[in-house]
Amino acid sequence: MVTTHAAPRAQVLLASNRGPVSYALKDDGSLEPKRGGGGLVSGLSAIGSDVESVWVCAALGEGDREAVRRGVGEHGVRMLDIDAEVFSDAYNGIANSVLWFVQHMLYQTPLEPVFDAEFRRQWASYEAYNRAFAQALAAEAGDGARVLVQDYHLALVPGMLRELRPDLRIGHFSHTPWAPVDYFRMLPDDIARQLLRGMLGADRLGFLTRRWASAFMASVAGVLPAGEGELFGAAEGESGRCFFRHAPAGSLPARDTDIAVHSLGADGDFLRRRSHEPDVEERMAALREQIGAGRKTIVRVDRTELSKNIVRGLLAYRHLLEEHPEWRERVVHVAFAYPSRQDLAVYREYTEEVARVAADINSSYGTESWTPVVLHVQDDFARSLAAYRLADVALVNPVRDGMNLVAKEVPVVSDAGCVLVLSREAGAYEELGEDALVVNPYDVTGTASALYAALSMGEGERGERTKRLAAAGTALPPRAWFLGQLEALAP
Numbered sequence: 001m002v003t004t005h006a007a008p009r010a011q012v013l014l015a016s017n018r019g020p021v022s023y024a025l026k027d028d029g030s031l032e033p034k035r036g037g038g039g040l041v042s043g044l045s046a047i048g049s050d051v052e053s054v055w056v057c058a059a060l061g062e063g064d065r066e067a068v069r070r071g072v073g074e075h076g077v078r079m080l081d082i083d084a085e086v087f088s089d090a091y092n093g094i095a096n097s098v099l100w101f102v103q104h105m106l107y108q109t110p111l112e113p114v115f116d117a118e119f120r121r122q123w124a125s126y127e128a129y130n131r132a133f134a135q136a137l138a139a140e141a142g143d144g145a146r147v148l149v150q151d152y153h154l155a156l157v158p159g160m161l162r163e164l165r166p167d168l169r170i171g172h173f174s175h176t177p178w179a180p181v182d183y184f185r186m187l188p189d190d191i192a193r194q195l196l197r198g199m200l201g202a203d204r205l206g207f208l209t210r211r212w213a214s215a216f217m218a219s220v221a222g223v224l225p226a227g228e229g230e231l232f233g234a235a236e237g238e239s240g241r242c243f244f245r246h247a248p249a250g251s252l253p254a255r256d257t258d259i260a261v262h263s264l265g266a267d268g269d270f271l272r273r274r275s276h277e278p279d280v281e282e283r284m285a286a287l288r289e290q291i292g293a294g295r296k297t298i299v300r301v302d303r304t305e306l307s308k309n310i311v312r313g314l315l316a317y318r319h320l321l322e323e324h325p326e327w328r329e330r331v332v333h334v335a336f337a338y339p340s341r342q343d344l345a346v347y348r349e350y351t352e353e354v355a356r357v358a359a360d361i362n363s364s365y366g367t368e369s370w371t372p373v374v375l376h377v378q379d380d381f382a383r384s385l386a387a388y389r390l391a392d393v394a395l396v397n398p399v400r401d402g403m404n405l406v407a408k409e410v411p412v413v414s415d416a417g418c419v420l421v422l423s424r425e426a427g428a429y430e431e432l433g434e435d436a437l438v439v440n441p442y443d444v445t446g447t448a449s450a451l452y453a454a455l456s457m458g459e460g461e462r463g464e465r466t467k468r469l470a471a472a473g474t475a476l477p478p479r480a481w482f483l484g485q486l487e488a489l490a491p
């Protein structure tokens, strides 16, 4: 660890809410660093030390704020100490309770959404939080530098940054899905327009799949007044370049924003190596004890996230046990559901519901020698890899997901090959759909049938599918994802 602050006037800058490291403040006053997780952080971390860069991120909690105060940090990381209330409004209030819900289509009527005075107050914080990032980036960036802004937390940054520093090359990448236009326009008109204009401040917008890119284009077409510019190309087709040509406005000349697809895959080399280290072997032994000899394993690993659809996955497993009693005692569902966004009541309630449904299955079907669901909620990467290695079936059934790297990781790591049961609503479906057993995530009995087919599949077919899934899932490792965007932003 070294003291920040990173060298000013960088040529490559990254910006994301969550950074590569976060600090816990211990009782003895010391700071314990913890690596950030999730697809976004894994993708950006692939930058490697050969590209000199500055990564601007938010201080997420008291530990991070204390680290900023003490000047503790990693080389090349600039953590922003944003006022705690502004941060909470922006992150919990707007980004995770509104924008995440819109892009994942998670609202449930009649109660939500409600865009009231409180929403407007929080929106002002979201603007302030975006402005803090734009100002920090403007201060750090060298002449003509390339800036890669990440995700829905920072949708306004490209526009704000362009005003401050028109010389920069600005990219924005969405790690989430993009909602169909009729869902997106649930947002108040002025807010929907502000979001799109903020993103279109970039020179290039990146999406994980063609589907999300073309949904974005439909939102632009449906929400922005015609006079603001024109869309060219079609993200869904093979027709080459897609872009939005901004109409000249006042002293601003016409310019283009490219709309591009950069898929993100698993890091095969890293996973193969890491999953054979001693801590993983140790956890495999412990899991084998819990599963019991000779049983098949259905594995899922997720943040406890509404969009991941964990409860319907459990209900599908329950239906399988009910309809196919011959599988009782012969299969175990290993479900890792790691707590996430626990500041939000709806996430806390969902976490409780997952535990309740799992316990209910165990009390309905369990026996002295068989626990049908092994649920773990303590985040442990080595144990996740151990479960991947033991998986006969991987269950990935989100109601919507930007990509889902678990779907790409398990086939690489599983020892005996595994069948992937995959939601057609995960971004990974575009690349893995042919070799997975594809499900409609709302269809519990359909998912149960897919689990049954997966458990019953012969070894030959399973092995062939696993090989193809592993090849497709590692074809675009994080470093290629990152460098592809960086190169595309070159002047």
Ligand code: F6P
Pocket: 018, 037, 038, 039, 040, 041, 096, 151, 175, 176, 340, 341, 402
């Ligand atoms: O946009 C998706 C994403 O940033 C993922 O990369 C990550 O898994 C998740 O959201 C993390 O959410 P949070 O930072 O709120 O824990």
